[in-house]
Amino acid sequence: MSARLPERGRPWDELSREMADFKRDDLDWRGGRHAAFVWHADEAVEKVAREAYALFMTENGLGLRVFPSLRHMESDVVAMVAGLVGGDEAVRGAMTSGGTESIFLAAHAAREWARQHRPDVTAPEIVAAFSAHPAIDKAAHYLGMRVVRVPTGSDHRADVAAMAAAITPRTVMGYASAPTYSLGVVDPVAALGALAEERGLWLHVDACVGGVLGPFVRELGYPVPAFGLDLPGVSSLSADLHKSGYAAKGASVILYRDVVREACGRWEFSDWPTGLYAVPTFAGTRPGGAIAAAWAVIHVLGAEGYRRIAATVMQARERLVAGLARIDGLHVWGEPDLYAVAYGAEGLDIHAVADAMTARRWSVGRVRKPPGIHLMLTPVHAPIVDDYLADLAASVSAARAGAGVSSKTPVVY
Numbered sequence: 001m002s003a004r005l006p007e008r009g010r011p012w013d014e015l016s017r018e019m020a021d022f023k024r025d026d027l028d029w030r031g032g033r034h035a036a037f038v039w040h041a042d043e044a045v046e047k048v049a050r051e052a053y054a055l056f057m058t059e060n061g062l063g064l065r066v067f068p069s070l071r072h073m074e075s076d077v078v079a080m081v082a083g084l085v086g087g088d089e090a091v092r093g094a095m096t097s098g099g100t101e102s103i104f105l106a107a108h109a110a111r112e113w114a115r116q117h118r119p120d121v122t123a124p125e126i127v128a129a130f131s132a133h134p135a136i137d138k139a140a141h142y143l144g145m146r147v148v149r150v151p152t153g154s155d156h157r158a159d160v161a162a163m164a165a166a167i168t169p170r171t172v173m174g175y176a177s178a179p180t181y182s183l184g185v186v187d188p189v190a191a192l193g194a195l196a197e198e199r200g201l202w203l204h205v206d207a208c209v210g211g212v213l214g215p216f217v218r219e220l221g222y223p224v225p226a227f228g229l230d231l232p233g234v235s236s237l238s239a240d241l242h243k244s245g246y247a248a249k250g251a252s253v254i255l256y257r258d259v260v261r262e263a264c265g266r267w268e269f270s271d272w273p274t275g276l277y278a279v280p281t282f283a284g285t286r287p288g289g290a291i292a293a294a295w296a297v298i299h300v301l302g303a304e305g306y307r308r309i310a311a312t313v314m315q316a317r318e319r320l321v322a323g324l325a326r327i328d329g330l331h332v333w334g335e336p337d338l339y340a341v342a343y344g345a346e347g348l349d350i351h352a353v354a355d356a357m358t359a360r361r362w363s364v365g366r367v368r369k370p371p372g373i374h375l376m377l378t379p380v381h382a383p384i385v386d387d388y389l390a391d392l393a394a395s396v397s398a399a400r401a402g403a404g405v406s407s408k409t410p411v412v413y
């Protein structure tokens with residue numbers, strides 16, 4: 001792959017038109033045709049994120065000494081997210097580029113913590129449910145750790161007894177999701193925390209999807225299982241602001257239970273010409289815009305804004321689930337706790353249904369095991385639930401008409 005830079009620069013108005021045109025085949029997330037990737041609250045919130053991002057686009061989160069503005073906004077965001085997930089004054093944390101980086105930092109801290117407390121362990125292992133996000137495997141790969149995946153229980157949540165049985169003398173870390181990406185169920189974090197305490201493990205809670213909105217959904221009266229830092233045995237938690245925090249992309253929070261655990265996550269270096277290099281994240285340079293946009297969105301929405309979003313997406317979920325129940329052969333997988341849902345089918349290939357939905361211009365999330373169709377509901381989905389269900393009923397009929405024909409579309413994230 002190689003190309004030459006254009007010799008002459010071109011005017012921005014021409015380029016911006018061209019760039020807008022690049023989008024023509026992109027996912028129509030404004031119209032709610034998407035199953036994942038974009039969390040859009042409304043145009044007013046989008047404008048705030050865009051303008052706040054632009055205000056701090058040039059500032060660098062690597063230099064908190066010279067940008068006290070970013071230091072202030074980052075610590076405010078971290079403290080507010082900690083407050084949402086049961087954190088107390090002891091909690092420490094940082095903003096990262098996303099869930100993958102937050103999870104990487106948690107795994108790194110767990111490995112260092114084990115090196116200090118269990119130096120006999122030379123090949124550290126992480127016990128995680130089959131439903132855990134691959135970010136933990138990516139982290140383990142980079143960190144020389146191994147993930148032992150354990151089948152989920154009949155409710156599709158982490159099976160605590162099976163995870164306990166998978167612990168070996170090499171296990172240093174346990175992993176829980178709140179909720180899982182694929183089916184949207186929250187793992188039994190309280191029981192996994194108790195297990196972690198009993199067996200001397202670091203438990204990370206991946207609340208990348210549910211960390212910000214989950215507490216508001218619970219406040220509305222939905223029975224969201226506890227998953228916070230107030231549960232004994234939870235050492236770290238990740239929550240993505242660029243998902244249910246409705247902030248701009250490039251914003252997540254990694255939280256450590258206390259300063260001792262945070263210290264395990266730090267990496268410092270001074271054997272180079274410029275002296276001590278110490279950053280709390282994997283990234284060096286960090287976009288000031290992402291920090292600023294997260295701060296502005298949290299403040300413009302406030303608790304009442306998130307409560308409103310939570311109500312909208314949960315009502316959309318209820319209408320979707322009720323509509324699915326009216327389509328012969330379809331059923332929801334498990335009991336989703338938040339705004340992510342997946343459904344499967346009896347007697348027909350659900351992925352053939354997915355193909356028919358794709359032909360009707362819906363971007364469909366496919367689940368391989370159990371076979372299903374997945375979607376993450378956001379406020380832009382609320383007005384299109386009926387259209388979605390009408391196309392779904394037609395797609396089920398189309399799949400039945402072609403009965404015996406299985407989808408050949410590979411299941412790719």
Ligand SMILES: Cc1ncc(COP(=O)(O)O)c(C=O)c1O
Nearest residue numbers: 098099100133135180181208209
């Ligand atoms: C449960 C869960 N954890 C972690 C991640 C990784 O987050 P990111 O894509 O922001 O790195 C995702 C992404 O969808 C997720 O759903």
